[in-house]
Amino acid sequence: MAEHTSSSITIDAAPADVMEVIADFARYPDWTGEVKEAEVLASDAEGRAEQVRLVMDAGAIKDDQTLAYTWTGEHEVSWTLVKSQMLRSLDGSYLLRPEGKGTEVTYRLTVDVKIPMLGMIKRKAEKVIIDRALAGLKKRVETK
Secondary structure: OOOOEEEEEEEOOOHHHHHHHHHOHHHHHHHOOOEEEEEEEEEOOOOOEEEEEEEEEEOOEEEEEEEEEEEEOOOEEEEEEEEOOOEEEEEEEEEEEEEOOEEEEEEEEEEEEOOOOOHHHHHHHHHHHHHHHHHHHHHHHHHO
């Protein structure tokens, strides 16, 4: 089993408000940094994205990828890679847990690139992606 990287942050908002921002893929270029374009390709009966195309630019890594999303209740969303130019696999999730008047958000990520990369370097890159995403999410939700 591939090793994953995870990190958590507390956001001063209700879980529903946090999930609303997570589910609004059209706005990802506004707050994620690495996502330059986002297009929902398919949605479920409740209007939640099932497949999303993302154009990424993370400096040395530029990619056009499609991810499949699974929504579990109101507090969890996970995704897996459908296709990519640079990645062999990508699995991630956001798990929201009410905490006082806010929400603890845990982001888990496992990435496998097509080019050879040391595990230590790959985990550091995952950590940077997670930390930037959580910081961007916090700022977006709290200033919305």
